Every structure is written in C-alpha cells, then in structure tokens.
Amino acid sequence: MSDRPVFVIGCPRSGTTMLQLMLHSHPHMAVPPETRFLVPAYYRRRAWGDLRIASRRRALAQWIATDRSTKFRELKIDKDEFVQQAVEGPGSLGSVIGTAFRMYADRFDKARWGDKRPSYVKQVDMLLRLFPDAQFVHLIRDGRDCVASLKEMPWYTLDSFHAVSTWAEAIDAGVKLKRTLPEDTYYELRYEDLTDDPATELKKLCHFLEEDFSAAMISPREAASVAVPEHKVWHSNTHGEVIRSRVGSWANRLDDWEVSLCEHMLGDRLESLGYELTGAARPAKEHIIAAQKTMQKRRASRMRKHMRDRFNRLREPSPVAALLTTRQRSLAGVPRQRTEITEPAI
Incomplete structure (x- = not known):
C-alpha cells in the first residue's frame, strides 16, 4: 500500500x-479542506532556524497550530498533540508540515494524505522539495468555464483579464510538468471527462x-460534510451528485x-486540450493589449519570487525534505531513526 502524498492542482x-x-472518499486517502500554512511556512523557513533542534520544531508547530492565518482548525486535530508529534x-x-496532514489522515484511520489547492500547479517545484515522493493530479477544465466561474466568486476581486491569465498559467505549468516529471508523479484529466464518466476516469x-x-x-x-467547510457556500454543488450541468455554461455567463478574448488569447491551448472554439470575432485591440x-x-x-527563492536556497537553515514516508526516507538515504541535535548551551 502506498503512503505517498497526493496533491490536487489546477486552475481555480x-x-x-x-x-x-x-x-477523500477512498478508504485509503484523506484530503482535508484547504489550509493556509504550507506555502507560508516554506517561504518563511529561515525564520524558524535549524529544525533539527527540538525547540525550533516546537516554535514552527505552534505557529501552524495557533496562528489565525493558517486555518489549522479546519483539520480538527488536537493542537497540543500535533506540537508534541512534530517535536x-x-x-x-x-x-513538521507533513505531520499535520498525517494526523488528519489518522483521524479517519487512513494510510495516506493529500492536499488540494489550485495554485499549487505553479508551485510543484516547492512541493517536491518538501515531499520528494509526492504525486500530482492536475484537473483541467475548459478555460471559458473557469473564467466565467471566477467572475462570479465573492473572493475573486480581479478582472476578466486576470482570470484569462490564471487559466493560461495553469495550463502552461501543466505542459511543463507533463514534460519534465516522471509518469508515476504527474497525472492529468479533464473535468468534462470526469463528470461524464466518473467510474472510468477514477479507475484510471x-x-x-x-x-x-x-x-x-x-x-x-x-465526504463534503467533512472536507468542505460550511462557510464556503460557493462549493455547495459538492454536496450533491456529480453532474454535468455546468459544462459549457460559459456561453450564457x-x-x-x-x-x-478567451478564444483569441487561449485558443491554441483550448484546442490542444480538445475544446472546440466558436469562431468568435477578433476582440477589440484595447482588450488584447490589456490582456497581454x-x-x-x-x-x-x-x-521575481522565483529568483528570491533560488537565492534563499543557497543558505537553507535546515533540511527541507520530509522524512515521514517509506520513499521519503529511502530517497534521503537515511534510516528511520533520526539523530537529534541538542539545544546549545547558553
């Protein structure tokens, strides 16, 4: 039985x-609601110091468990127990990060955990640094439907030009991942195929x-009653059966x-993924310029963010890769037992 982490990625x-x-409905996997601590913990990693020291692990775990920005509460695991296990x-x-997700899986007596955040599609390199044995599932949907849906979200405050860019970035990232990652690491499927024949697509x-x-x-x-917070009303459709009613609804939205604009800026990408274009007229020049x-x-x-991270990698305060799963330990070439660094004397 595999214990590799699974990340669900894609355009919002x-x-x-x-x-x-x-x-999450699979008997071996637990995938929680979106949290907000993995990415910030990574980019703030120098602040935590050398995590081979127990007190530094405690500080990081306490931040994850108690800071209001992290949404740790969505995992519904005991804070003190998490801090102790991280230490x-x-x-x-x-x-330290993986311990929180592993404990979430333990809540359901499941062997492996996952995480879902659409923006991870552009952060796979970072995720592989943290979890070198991770698997990635990229869900792709017609870009016109994604743009239409983004416009309607209460949390999306940007314009249609940004929505078009968001989908293009996710697709371009997927093209690179498909080309560079091993076949057992990256997998993509279309939303339309998944909703049309869930059994066949899920078997694959x-x-x-x-x-x-x-x-x-x-x-x-x-699973929706457990893994989708009630306040996220925009996910209300997940509480019903899997349906295709929203496929192609962009035409009316x-x-x-x-x-x-979508077909001009995204046309090649759409067609390469099997989506048909309507042959819409060329958009106004000002719209093309604004999108570009x-x-x-x-x-x-x-x-700029990538360059800052590359620089920070030259002076890592402590090891980054997790050592929790069978393959993680094997890739690191270390035994199951860790060597503790004692707190320096003051």
Whole structure:
C-alpha cells in the first residue's frame, strides 16, 4: 500500500474540490479542506532556524497550530498533540508540515494524505522539495468555464483579464510538468471527462495512485460534510451528485467580448486540450493589449519570487525534505531513526 502524498492542482474553479472529495472518499486517502500554512511556512523557513533542534520544531508547530492565518482548525486535530508529534518527529521543514496532514489522515484511520489547492500547479517545484515522493493530479477544465466561474466568486476581486491569465498559467505549468516529471508523479484529466464518466476516469486515476478503485468515490456527498467547510457556500454543488450541468455554461455567463478574448488569447491551448472554439470575432485591440499587459506583469512577478527563492536556497537553515514516508526516507538515504541535535548551551 502506498503512503505517498497526493496533491490536487489546477486552475481555480476547475472542479478541484469535487476531485478532492472523490479522493477523500477512498478508504485509503484523506484530503482535508484547504489550509493556509504550507506555502507560508516554506517561504518563511529561515525564520524558524535549524529544525533539527527540538525547540525550533516546537516554535514552527505552534505557529501552524495557533496562528489565525493558517486555518489549522479546519483539520480538527488536537493542537497540543500535533506540537508534541512534530517535536518528536524528524528535524526537517517537510516533516513538521507533513505531520499535520498525517494526523488528519489518522483521524479517519487512513494510510495516506493529500492536499488540494489550485495554485499549487505553479508551485510543484516547492512541493517536491518538501515531499520528494509526492504525486500530482492536475484537473483541467475548459478555460471559458473557469473564467466565467471566477467572475462570479465573492473572493475573486480581479478582472476578466486576470482570470484569462490564471487559466493560461495553469495550463502552461501543466505542459511543463507533463514534460519534465516522471509518469508515476504527474497525472492529468479533464473535468468534462470526469463528470461524464466518473467510474472510468477514477479507475484510471486509482491505477496511477497505485490504489484499488472504490465505488464510494463516484458519489462523494458524505465526504463534503467533512472536507468542505460550511462557510464556503460557493462549493455547495459538492454536496450533491456529480453532474454535468455546468459544462459549457460559459456561453450564457460570459459577455461576447469575453468569449472573443478567451478564444483569441487561449485558443491554441483550448484546442490542444480538445475544446472546440466558436469562431468568435477578433476582440477589440484595447482588450488584447490589456490582456497581454496583465500576463506580462504576472509573469514578471512570478520570476521575481522565483529568483528570491533560488537565492534563499543557497543558505537553507535546515533540511527541507520530509522524512515521514517509506520513499521519503529511502530517497534521503537515511534510516528511520533520526539523530537529534541538542539545544546549545547558553
């Protein structure tokens, strides 16, 4: 039985919550609601110091468990027990973070854990540093439907140009991942195929994950009451049966100029993924320029953040990779037992 972590990635509003629930419905996997501590803990890793020292692990674990920004409470695991297990666990950043997810899986007596956050599609390199044995499932949906859905979300405060860029970035990231990652690490499927024939698509996904297919995954309504917080009303559809009613609904939810913009800016990507274009008229010049500028600014921002992280990697305060699973320990070439560094005398 595999104990590799599983990450659900993709463009926001591409059905990743539905897929999260399908995986959570499997008897061997637990995938919690979105948390907010993995990425911040990684980028603030120098602040925690050498995590081979027990007191530093305690400080990080306490921040994860108590800071209001982390949403640790969504895991519904005991804070003190988590801190204790993190202190007693291996001395690496990934190990402390992974302990929280492992304890979540323990709540359901399941062997492996997952995590779902659409933006992870652009952070796979970081996730592999933390969890070198991770598997990634990229759910792809028609970009026009994603743009239409993003516009309607109460938490999405950006414009249609950003929504178009968001989908393009996720697809471009997926193309690179498919080209560079091993076949047992990266898997992609289309939302439309998953909703059209859940059993067939989930059987193929389970084969990738080295798990037996479970029929419970097809109707994950029960999992929604556990793994989708009540305040996230925009995920209300996950509490019902898997349906196709929203497939292609962009035609009634986007303005004509937005359809033209999507097909002009995203057309090659859409067609490469099997989505048909309407042949909409070329968008206005000002809309094309605005979309191009948005993409350029976002690309420059990502590059600056990437360069900062590359610099910080030159002066890591402590090990990053988790040492919790069978393959993680094997990849690191270390035995199960860790060597504790004692607190320096003052």
